[in-house]
Amino acid sequence: MSRKWYSGSIALSALTSVVTTKTGKDGKPVKGLFIPLDKNHITEYKNDNGSKLELHVRVGMMEEADERKQIAMITHTVNGETYKAASEDEKAGFKKLPILGNLFDWSNQGSTEPAVQEVPEEEDLPF
Numbered sequence: 001m002s003r004k005w006y007s008g009s010i011a012l013s014a015l016t017s018v019v020t021t022k023t024g025k026d027g028k029p030v031k032g033l034f035i036p037l038d039k040n041h042i043t044e045y046k047n048d049n050g051s052k053l054e055l056h057v058r059v060g061m062m063e064e065a066d067e068r069k070q071i072a073m074i075t076h077t078v079n080g081e082t083y084k085a086a087s088e089d090e091k092a093g094f095k096k097l098p099i100l101g102n103l104f105d106w107s108n109q110g111s112t113e114p115a116v117q118e119v120p121e122e123e124d125l126p127f
Contacts (some may be wrong), residue, residue, distance in 0.1 A: 004107040010100045025034050060072060
């Protein structure tokens with residue numbers, strides 16, 4: 001069975017968040033991102049192994065790539081339980097949740113290794 005490979009990124013800055021610096025165990029500053037769970041509809045699941053946090057997303061696939069070679073859009077959403085329990089005003093707010101990123105199809109691109117360019121010894125480097 002063949003695989004399709006997609007790459008993309010998630011814009012964490014699209015979430016309600018604050019970039020902050022705290023002091024690490026070694027006393028040195030550590031820059032990080034604080035993301036409030038409730039404000040971003042992040043679900044916390046607790047079990048015997050601790051807890052797990054999930055940010056729910058929806059992926060909209062396009063029939064063909066756009067001019068930037070994107071084949072899908074990743075949007076923020078909420079889980080079904082949250083949506084069912086929400087008021088009409090809250091549901092309207094869910095429609096305004098941000099686009100988090102896009103996906104690119106790399107499955108037909110061949111190797112992802114950079115091409116090696118051979119240069120005869122008598123020529124200058126190409127860069």
